[in-house]
Structure formats: structure tokens, C-alpha cells
Amino acid sequence: METYFLRLQRGAIVDSHRERNTLAVLTRSTNDILGSLNKPQQEAVTHEGSPLLVLAGAGSGKTRVLTHRIAYWIASGRVEPWQVLAVTFTNKAAREMKRRLEGLIGPDAQSMHVGTFHRMCLLWLRREVAKIDRGPNFSIFDESDQNSLVKKLLAQMGFQKDPDVSPARCLQWISGRKNRLIGPGEPVEEEDSFDRNVINELYPKYQESLRNANALDFDDLIRGAVELFRKDSNTRDKYSRRYCHILVDEYQDTNYAQAELVRLLAGDGENLCVVGDEDQSIFGWRGAEIRNVLEFGDAFSNMTVIRLEENYRSKQKILDAANSVIRNNRQRLGKDLWAARGAGGEVHLETCRSDLEEASRVVGEIRQCCADGDISFREIAILYRTHSQSRLFEDELRRNRVPYVVIGGRKFYDRKEIKVAIAYLKILVNPSDSIALARILNVPNRGIGQRSLEALNAHADHRSLTLFGALDEAGDVPGLTSRAKNAVVAFVGMIEGLQEDSHTLPVAELVNEVLDRSGYWSYLEKEGTREARDRLANLEEFVSAATEYDESDSEEKSLANFLQELALLTGVDLAPEEEGSVNLMTVHNAKGLEFPVVFLVGIEDGLLPHINSSETEKEYEEERRLCYVAMTRAMDRLYLTWAQRRSLFGSIRERDPSPFLFELPDEIIESGREEADFEDSPDEPASDSSGKEMDFRVGDLVRHGKFGMGTILYTSGKGDKLKVSVKFDGDGRRRDLVVKYAPLERV
């Protein structure tokens, strides 16, 4: 609150200071700002007076448009920096945007509000905490906290052994409802009746537990902000008046709740600019609705649309390949990118015999690229669908002494020792956080085992206390051994002592104190194993992270704030910024990035598209977009690889190429076909049980009952599973057919 007003005042001072000497600066800088942009980009930057939807294809310079639009509006005196709200999808993108804005408009950029939806909502909820249903030091539950809680609740409901009711699935349903702003008590019509019944019971309990723990989950941050603005129009007005200039990046990845939040703040949307690309929507599984882009005009009726289709990143050949894949999606407005950088570029399709060969060929190619001299390691990325694919590449890179970084995966903060340290800290600021408390109550061992915990929990339930409240009454808890009682009393004393210190000590020192007095330091030191030594080292690193926070100049420094910020960090944010290393990451993590050389690996049926998301057309198209996003990361060279055999779940499986590969331009498919060493290509005509002739080869002319004449571009599988990709003369389209079922005949 105070800072908000301080900012208002500071803004006013800057304002009057500006009056006198802006004119000269102004004309020069607005020209500068527009000079480097193309026509539609300029339009997007200068557009004024109606809600603006920028449909920005991959590599079309959308971050440029966003930053320049902000800079232009500031330079031309329409808004002050502190009136700007820019929402991005990742913290990393926010940091990058801030950096660029500082370059454009100088230190004034500091006063802009640039961050993710979650980060911004956290900021508002903290400032208006008196108006929400939580105490000031609320915890933010991460995925594992949510998991522990749901597990506990499901056990209470008698579902602990039911394989159909996994905590993860339940959480997904709850999250789905929250993202659509459906409260715990509201009726829901969903087809899956079994799930519906469980969730209808679970959701209110879950929400009540969060409340009792003085905690919010990720989705609650958004929902909480929406509720705040809906309920209290004064607060809403305060913020919507403040943010005279609202920009939202990656709009195709926003969910219903986030879109509603934008609507609440932007009002009629006159000062709203959203940037999105329906072809790059890859977070549908998290509740993102492409609809927000496709139906932007419904929410903001007088909107203006500007399309950016000039791609500054990739050479034409790469775009051709990417375009020819994405063209097969039906859920799109439709656009074709063209390369400002002109013709050229390389696209290679490589068929590998095994996943091991895939790794060694990719690494071999990387060494080749870098030995030839014109490419450095940091300009190369290996992209995959799932984290688990990284291992083979890591091994192979290490063997070849090629430096690499794996980006994403939250590994550091997921480590047990770090979670323990964080759980201790959480309890100091928010003793109601029973999930954190249960996690460390007996770490290191102090003789309060499972049975004692159960007794304490039961007592807490019975007397409507938090778990910590029950600890306080240890003496009255039935079923607690006297040894456990003593241990609990000592524990409570320790926590209370630490709580006192938490008001005075900086975070880093407090962490030290916590680890010291809890006995965790000495417990690990006594262990003496290599594992324990690793843990100690990780904790040291955690302490230095805390030191960094203490020394940073963020405005509302406190332990609670430190913990809340920590909760919003992701693997991408934590990636070591190592220059000179090959980059390994999932396609999802690669969004927004670009590399001169890209290897997209594991393009197999079941992996990309992933087996769990190819049921519905909606899911399948999202997988295709994933493929598209990956391909459009490449600037000069794109390698597409797949393996005919891959070890999965511990056993080696035969693999089919991804259907998306058949959608590539013919010459790329041909090149992949030439390189392939098909051990299983049939030497003699095979036939299935019905005796139908099954001899189909690449290049064969075929006739189809419905589609007419066509040419075989690719074959895969064998016997009953023989599939062919046929390009039909009639409409020039390519279709994948299973020979056994298709009315197909060789000519």
C-alpha cells in the first residue's frame, strides 16, 4: 500500500520534471523507435484508440513490438512508465523485456510493472491482503504441497487404494475448475461422472484445507485477484486507472481466469494490446484457451487486428517445412510466414536405428558443426518432447567432452534438503502451514514418527486446531508417548525461538540458524556419505541464494516475500547462464527462444504426438503445434530425427515415425528415406491374413476408392500395421493410410 502511493508521487514528480524538456527528446526518440520497424510493426506500435490484437507469427518480432510500443507511448508522452502493465508468460521473458526497455527508455523502466500473471497477482494480493481471505504471510503451495494435501484428503475419503483416483488427476480437475473460475460449491456438468462426484467432494475440502493452512495454490493467485477486483470495485478502479497501458504477451496461452482478469483491468480495452499466435498455443493442458485469441473480438467488439507474418529468424527452407506441417491444423486463423532473411537454410531428416544411435549421430553432427568453425556450442539446441529424453544426449555429450546445459525441470528446488529448509522457513512465517510442518516435524529424526504424527493430526481435527496448535497442546494429546511429548515440546520451543529471530535476522542468516538449531547441519555432517555431502553443498548454495536476495534491492524484503518469490521460480529461471554450452530442453521450454542450429529429436508416433495426447483432435493439433514451435526455433539449420527402436519402460520397443514427418515437403521426406537403413523393409511381398496384397513401396502409383490416384511418399510398419503416406493427385493433399483397412490398390 505505502509503496503504491509512493510510486504515485514519484510518478507525479517525474511528470512535472518532464514537461520542460521532453519536446526535443521526444521527436528524436519516437523516430528512433519507429525507424527500425516494418510497416505492420509500426502500425502495432502506434495504434491507438481501440483494443489491439497483434497476431504475431513465430520470429516476427513480437517482443520488439511490445517493447517498442511501450517506449513509443512513453516517449510521446501518452503514458508514464509507472502506468504500464506488461504481462508475460515466463519470468525469463519478463526479465528480458525489462532489460530491453531499460535500453530503450533508461532507468525509468524500473517503475513499470512487468511480470507473469502469477507474479503480478501476487503483488496485488500482497498489497490488498487485508481484503482477501488470507493472513499476510500466506504460503504458496507448489505441486508437491498440493500433492501431499490431496493425498491426505483422499485417504480421509477412503480412496487411498483406488487407482482411478490419483492425486495428480484430481488436482488436474480442480485446477481445471479454478481456471474457469468455478468455485468449490458450484455445480459442474462434466461427462466423467465418476470424477465429477469425487471432485465435487474433494474440491471444497481441498479449498478449506488451503484456507486453514493460510495458503494459496498457483491457480488461487489468479482466482484470488479476479475475486478481489470483482468484489471490490474501488480496488479494481484503483488499479485499472493506474494501468493506462496494458500489454499481454503470449495471449494464446492465457486461460479463462486470466482473460477475465485482463477484462477487469482493461475495461473497454482502449489501452489494451495483446499479442498472440494461435499456432504456438501449447499449454492447453494447463487450461489455456486459444479461444481467447480466436474470439478476442467477442470480448472487445471494436478491436483492431494486425498481423505480423514477416519472419526475421529463419531461412525460407525452414519456414517452408514448418508451414507445411502447421497447415494441417484446422483450429487456426491461418497464415503463412515468409522469411525476411531469404532463401536457403537446411532441413535434414534423419532416421536412426536406435535411440542410442540418435544420440551419437546428433552429437557427432554437433562436433562436426563446431569443428568446421562457424558455429559455437551455445548456438545449438537439442529439443525433445519429454525431460526423460535428455539423459542419452547428456551421456553422449559428456563422453565427447561437449559442454552442455539442461534447461528446465526445477531440479534444484525439488531436492529434498532444499524442501526441508524451505519448509522450516515457511513455518516461521506461517505456522498454520501444516503441510510444511508435517514435512519437517521429524527431520532430522527427533522421535516423532508416523504414529505420533497421526495422533497429533487426529487431535488437531478433533479440536479444530492447526497441526501447530496441536503441537502446542502436546500434553493433552491422547496416544502420544512421553518420549514423543518431550520431543514435541522441545521442537515447539525451537520453532518459537527461531520465530523471534526471523523478525530481526536477514534471510541468509536465518537459514543458517534454522539448519543449525534444527540439527539438520550436524545430522548431515555426521552422515558422512557422498549423498550427504552433496546435500550440504546444495544447502550452501541455497544460503547463497538467500544472501543474493538479502542484497537485492527489491522493495518489500521479508522472509515471507522471499518464500513467495521462490515458489514462482521455474526451472527456466534457474538455468545456469553458461555461455558456450549446447542447450538441452523440452519444446515447451524452448518457446520464445531461437538458435542457429536446432535438433528436434524423437519425432516418433507416441512421443510427438505424445501417446497420452493424441486421442482428441484438440490434443492432436496441440502436438502438431508443439512440432511447429520446435521447428520455428531454428534460424539456419534444422535437424529432425527419429529412432526405429527405443528403450522405454525398461524394454526395447519398435517405433514408427511421427505422422507429422509425412507432412513435411516431399524432398525432405525423400532425403530422410535415402538415409534410412531399413532392416525391416520387406524383401518379398507380404500379405495379411485376408490375402490382400501388401507390397507397397515408395514411389508406387496407387488408386484409392475415394481419393483417386496418388503416389506413395513413405511407408512404415509392416504386416497388418503397414502404413503408407500417399499424396493424391486430385486435391494434392497427403493422407496417412493403414493399408489393411484402406481401399487401396497398386497400379
Added chain:
DNA sequence: AGCTAAAATGTTTTT
């Protein structure tokens, strides 16, 4: 209570 070893289980993507 707590440790170790064996068994089961689950594996997509992330703010």
C-alpha cells in the same frame, strides 16, 4: 520408531 531392502508404480508438457 526407524532403518533397509524389496516391491510396486508410473512416467508429458509448467506458472
Added chain:
DNA sequence: CATTTTAGCT
């Protein structure tokens, strides 16, 4: 295959 859960033992 790798992580988590459980059973059996001390």
C-alpha cells in the same frame, strides 16, 4: 528405468 511406497527386520 527411476522413483516412491511398503514390508520386514532390528
